Amino acid sequence: MKKYIICDTNASNYGKTTSLKAAIKSIENKGHKPIVYRVIDGNDLYAQFVIDSVKIACITQGDPNSHQGELLYESFAWGADVIVCAARTTGETFYNIYKTVYNGNVADFSAYTKIFLRNPYHDYGVTFSQSEYNTLGNVFSNEIIELIESFMSIKI
Numbered sequence: 428m429k430k431y432i433i434c435d436t437n438a439s440n441y442g443k444t445t446s447l448k449a450a451i452k453s454i455e456n457k458g459h460k461p462i463v464y465r466v467i468d469g470n471d472l473y474a475q476f477v478i479d480s481v482k483i484a485c486i487t488q489g490d491p492n493s494h495q496g497e498l499l500y501e502s503f504a505w506g507a508d509v510i511v512c513a514a515r516t517t518g519e520t521f522y523n524i525y526k527t528v529y530n531g532n533v534a535d536f537s538a539y540t541k542i543f544l545r546n547p548y549h550d551y552g553v554t555f556s557q558s559e560y561n562t563l564g565n566v567f568s569n570e571i572i573e574l575i576e577s578f579m580s581i582k583i
Contacts, residue, residue: 428481430539431578432510433571434524437545437560439490442564443513447487448472449561449568450511454483456582473498475505479581482507489513500529503536509575522581542574 435443451474455461463475471488484502488495489512496519502510514520522540526566527534544567572583 428510429578430508431575432512432536432539432541432574433574434511434526434541434543434570435489435513435545435567435571436516436521436543438516441557442560442567443489444471444572445560445564446485446567447485447511447513449565450571451485451487453565454478454583455569455570459583467494467498473501475502475507478583479579480510481579481581483509483511483575486510486512489515491515491519493520495520496523496527497529499523499527499536500532500534503534504532511571511575516545544571 435446437443448515451472461476463473467473467488472485474485476483480495481533482505484505484507486495486498486502487496495514499510499512508543512524514524515545525536538576575581576583
């Protein structure tokens with residue numbers, strides 16, 4: 428089975444966490460209970476799901492100096508078929524998608540097909556209300572779920 432990393436890349440405060448939290452909530456709302464669910468640093472989430480034997484890990488943390496690297500490593504060690512994560516457009520969090528080291532162990536993601544997405548709804552310099560912002564995050568999260576369903580031939 429082919430493995431994928433679907434990464435929402437964007438600058439700081441452009442909706443990465445909002446979109447990925449909405450994706451996790453959408454998967455839960457469709458009746459899938461995470462086998463692992465943790466709140467990280469008070470605001471971010473880490474969740475693991477198994478849907479039709481497909482292992483999906485979701486990491487909302489994508490800021491520098493965060494736990495992103497160790498969560499990517501944990502997902503890799505678990506044998507995730509799909510890792511959905513966030514990263515900045517350059518730097519530490521972007522390069523963690525290729526290789527991450529945690530406690531001296533290396534997770535080399537060369538076996539994963541990497542798909543970098545950029546939420547187009549936050550790139551136009553428009554200021555949105557919180558309600559509009561949440562709606563746009565939900566739209567983008569639905570696109571992420573559609574990608575998972577298509578690549579893995581499953582219905583979430």
